[in-house]
Amino acid sequence: MSIAPRIPSLLLNEDINLPTPSIIYDVAAIKHVIQSLLNDIRVIPEATLLYSVKANRNPTILRLLADMGLGVDVASIEELQAVKKAGFEIIHATSPSFSADEIKMLREAGIFPDFNSLSQLELARIELGSLEEVGLRVKFPLLLSEEEGETTFGEGSRFGINLFEPSIKSYLIKHQIEVKQIHIHLGEMRNVHVMEQVMKSIAKLVKIYPSIESINLGGGLTYLYSDQDEAKNVWKMVATYMEDIQCTLGRSIKLMVEPGMLLMAMCGYLLSSVRSSDWGNDSRNVTLDASAWNLMYWSYPVLVKAYTQNVEEEIHTLYGNTCYEKDIFIQSSINPRLETGDRVLLAPAGAYVTSMARNMHGFPVPMEFILVDDEIYKTGDDYANHSKIQTLPYQ
Ligand SMILES: Cc1ncc(COP(=O)(O)O)c(C=O)c1O
The missing domain is CATH 2.40.37.10 (Lyase, Ornithine Decarboxylase; Chain A, domain 1)
Structure with missing residues (x-):
């Protein structure tokens, strides 16, 4: 089954009586894309699908996705308010620029943001008084071809913390902070070559930070899905790594993906x-x-x-x-x-x-x-x- 939705015959057959310019979302297409992706990631133990709200925060679309049982990732208080109104229950958050008040607001709403940088983490530690468990957006080096480097970013990304750096580990030990969740979004995860490097780094990280309980693999799946066989191979490979990681830790570990573009663009x-x-x-x-x-x-x-x-x-x-x-x-x-x-x-x-x-x-x-x-x-x-x-x- 192709993830690409069919163009609705109503739109192909006649010029419908709508004012212009208008944007029309096809609900059948949204359901089809989500179901296709859910089918694909089913090979991975404990995998769940989130939606990255930055792609589209139309209230009707959000309500539809909430009704379908998806979780969400938000990057602002405005997005948070929109998803709360739509009725989402599973809400994650990451942004490079939360203010102290926003961090408090998120925590009061029961959301533990994945911090993007050491200074954001330090702001949260000071403002919240104590910080025992955190989620962190992380980055690490990736060996990329010239073409891959156009859409994928490794340690050069402006987002995320490099948890392999000894100074970061020392900071976390000094302040007795445990890393519970890591969040990776390094642009387009466009093929097995890129995603395998991500999974290798994750496998190393969970050994250094065995407190990690969940991994968010981010979005960036649109390019990958231009080749559906490659996408299937990526998920098979991710599944193998996740099984190994769970074996190493001797317990289950959650995995999330949170595309925005792939879920909504074609709809x-x-x-x-x-x-x-x-x-x-x-x-x-x-x-x-x-x-x-x-x-x-x-x-x-x-x-x-x-x-x-x-x-x-x-x-x-x-x-x-x-x-x-x-x-x-x-x-x-x-x-x-x-x-x-x-x-x-x-x-x-x-x-x-x-x-x-x-x-x-x-x-x-x-x-x-x-x-x-x-x-x-x-x-x-x-x-x-x-x-x-x-x-x-x-x-
Ligand atoms: C943290 C995070 N997650 C998910 C996404 C969604 O990416 P895409 O729309 O390419 O799937 C982005 C996009 O910028 C992001 O920054």
């Missing part, structure tokens, strides 16, 4: 209208009513559907609606000729779009909708209370 679509269409030097320059610069800074969008009466194909460049020269959704797209008033569906728009939208020119973030069983609903504060809207074909 969201941007519906946008053509505002201008003119033949340029060597391609048709089309300007949409949404901005790639504002919305799709981290995505490489593709044209899923051109809603137009035209059938003859032309080469297009799809631009965003800001005055920024490089506000480009897609360059050299060959598709039916788009004219002013036509509409397009672009993907992926489910992750790191609304959650990190910019607002150049004051353009608002698009309205968000969910697609459930061929019906479209406006997302709201609550999944249960989402309001149904009409889905007549667009005129």
